[in-house]
Amino acid sequence: AQSVTQLDSQVPVFEEAPVELRCNYSSSVSVYLFWYVQYPNQGLQLLLKYLSGSTLVKGINGFEAEFNKSQTSFHLRKPSVHISDTAEYFCAVSEQGGSEKLVFGKGTKLTVNP
Amino acid sequence: SQTIHQWPATLVQPVGSPLSLECTVEGTSNPNLYWYRQAAGRGLQLLFYSVGIGQISSEVPQNLSASRPQDRQFILSSKKLLLSDSGFYLCAWTGGAGRGYTFGSGTRLTVV
Numbered sequence: 001a002q003s004v005t006q007l008d009s010q011v012p013v014f015e016e017a018p019v020e021l022r023c024n025y026s027s028s029v030s031v032y033l034f035w036y037v038q039y040p041n042q043g044l045q046l047l048l049k050y051l052s053g054s055t056l057v058k059g060i061n062g063f064e065a066e067f068n069k070s071q072t073s074f075h076l077r078k079p080s081v082h083i084s085d086t087a088e089y090f091c092a093v094s095e096q097g098g099s100e101k102l103v104f105g106k107g108t109k110l111t112v113n114p
Numbered sequence: 115s116q117t118i119h120q121w122p123a124t125l126v127q128p129v130g131s132p133l134s135l136e137c138t139v140e141g142t143s144n145p146n147l148y149w150y151r152q153a154a155g156r157g158l159q160l161l162f163y164s165v166g167i168g169q170i171s172s173e174v175p176q177n178l179s180a181s182r183p184q185d186r187q188f189i190l191s192s193k194k195l196l197l198s199d200s201g202f203y204l205c206a207w208t209g210g211a212g213r214g215y216t217f218g219s220g221t222r223l224t225v226v
Contacts, residue, residue, distance in 0.1 A: 032212045043120075043204055043217035044158075051212045090158065092214075100146055100211050106157035 002027040002093045006105035014113050015083055021076040021108045023091035030096040033074040035065055038088045038107075047089070050074060061085070086112045116141035120205045120218030127225055133178075133192040135221050137205030140186065145207040147188040148215065149180055152202040164188060200225045 007022040025031065032051050036044040048059025055067040065076045074091060091105040120137045127133060139145050149161045160173045162180035170180050177196050181189045188205060202222050206215040 032214075034214045036214075036217075041202075041220070041222065043219045044206075044215070045217070046214050049212075049214055094211065094214075096211070100208050100213075101148075101160070101163065102208075102215055104158045 002031060002095065002103045004091050004093050004103055004105035006089075006091055006108050008108050009106065010109045010111070012111045012113060013081055016080045018079050019077065019081050019085075019110065021089050021091075021110065023074045023076065023105060025072050025074065025091070025093045027072075027093060027095065031093045032096060033065075033067060034092040034094075034102065035059065035063070035074070035076050036090045036092060036104075037061075038090065040087075044090060047076070081110075081112045083112050083114060085110060116207075116209070116216065118205065118207055118216055118218045120221060122221060123219065124222045125224070127195050127223065129197055129225055130194050133190070133195055133199070133223070135190040135203055135205075135223075137188045137190075137218055138186055139207045142207070142209055143185060145186065145209055147182065148206040148208075149188065149190050150204040150206065152204060152220075154201070158204070162190070195225045197225050199223065 003026045005024045013019050034049045035047040037047050038044045048057045050057045050067045058064045063078050088107045088109050090107045092102040094102050117140045148163045150158045164170050164182045178192050204220045205218040208215050
């Protein structure tokens with residue numbers, strides 16, 4: 001069975017600063033990896049996903065993530081954040097060739113301050 | 115294109131009252147459907163999932179039930195709500211491995 005650990009529950013940063021949200025996963029098989037964003041009182045929106053190929057994945061809103069198989073990590077980064085990036089971010093994993101069920105991390109609350 | 119609809123957006127219900135939340139998907143067939151609950155300050159808890167009409171799998175024992183009367187309709191129900199049922203309920207669908215989920219906009223349920 002897979003599991004996902006988001007190492008930081010809250011990350012405060014100043015506007016225009018870079019940010020990294022950390023995600024580590026555990027699985028005995030190859031996986032697909034996802035990052036979702038949730039704005040207050042809304043559903044989750046897919047930011048980006050890694051299926052195969054290039055380990056650097058670019059998503060919407062200027063975010064990118066890098067898959068590191070040896071470290072079983074999929075950290076999310078943005079070089080310069082905006083106030084509007086304030087939201088909760090969820091990392092998720094599913095098995096390749098298995099159930100489509102996603103396993104989510106507990107989320108990281110990103111707060112961008114002026 | 116595919117869309118997912120979830121309603122109502124907010125709901126305030128007294129303890130002991132029944133519940134029915136509805137989720138429908140358009141533009142696809144035979145989706146896998148999911149109900150999640152998000153309690154304040156906690157992550158996403160998978161409640162039920164369905165791979166076809168009438169097929170429901172429950173992930174955790176609780177006061178809730180789910181049904182899938184039609185291919186693209188997923189209903190979350192309760193006969194008698196508890197205070198602990200309060201939370202943000204999210205419906206999601208997926209059309210295949212590696213595609214991830216598409217989420218509805220959620221229902222904020224407050225049991226008083």
